[in-house]
């Protein structure tokens with residue numbers, strides 16, 4: 001993997017940076033780039049990593065990880081392209097940006113890998129899906145997998161599924177937090193102190209997620225076990241169905257996938 005350069009250490013870039021350090025990678029093997037000097041100073045103080053200009057970082061690294069917003073990708077790639085050399089691996093974490101997009105802007109034959117991670121990587125429970133570009137070797141794919149495995153689980157998917165991955169696991173944590181917020185609000189409406197409601201909801205979420213993972217049971221079976229005939233859960237689920245919440249989730253994720261698909265065209 002050699003030296004790893006992270007271009008754009010915002011939410012996701014910093015998450016990956018911290019995961020690599022927690023997994024035992026030394027700060028000396030990592031460089032980051034940032035546009036704002038105050039942010040650069042903050043990263044050096046917090047992690048002890050070098051913050052370089054984009055061109056310098058590209059020259060210093062064997063593995064280049066692009067973590068800027070899709071809208072900033074065109075400018076970044078134009079800046080680093082002259083400094084990408086044979087043998088380098090370029091890993092993009094950006095929603096919507098295809099490997100074709102990057103390959104056509106980097107030197108001919110560049111090894112590109114498209115990745116969709118998510119923020120639970122911050123607590124080493126990330127979910128990342130990786131897809132090789134046309135010139136990516138098995139060794140290069142292994143480099144990307146190792147990078148992402150430092151802070152969670154990794155699966156390989158065909159690139160045509162990456163917009164769907166973005167809609168499901170990339171954006172997924174936000175939907176869960178949204179549901180958590182709504183349940184806490186419900187607790188408050190029902191007269192609970194907010195702290196009590198938060199504790200109940202968070203442990204319920206954690207317990208339910210652990211049950212799905214550890215029992216291997218289908219979620220429908222687990223839901224039915226909670227739903228006593230004529231009981232409270234049935235009364236609540238009836239309301240969710242009446243309000244078409246399941247359909248709304250599906251439509252929402254279709255919108256996210258469509259937006260992911262659009263983002264590459266807005267990138268330049």
Ligand SMILES: NC(=O)C1=CN([C@@H]2O[C@H](COP(=O)(O)OP(=O)(O)OC[C@H]3O[C@@H](n4cnc5c(N)ncnc54)[C@H](OP(=O)(O)O)[C@@H]3O)[C@@H](O)[C@H]2O)C=CC1
Nearest residue numbers: 008009010011012034035067068069070072093094095117
């Ligand atoms: N947040 C998430 O949950 C996930 C994000 N992603 C992807 O990760 C990427 C980054 O998202 P996120 O971290 O949320 O966004 P942020 O805005 O938090 O981070 C992007 C960072 O890149 C910096 N930046 C922009 N252009 C350049 C440049 N030319 N050179 C150096 N640094 C630059 C920005 O600086 P400045 O502040 O000055 O603009 C910012 O700090 C996106 O492509 C997104 O699709 C993927 C999965 C999940």
Ligand SMILES: O=C(O)[C@@H]1CCC=N1
Nearest residue numbers: 094095166170171172
């Ligand atoms: O909202 C976004 O565009 C990014 C990609 C996946 C999660 N956050």
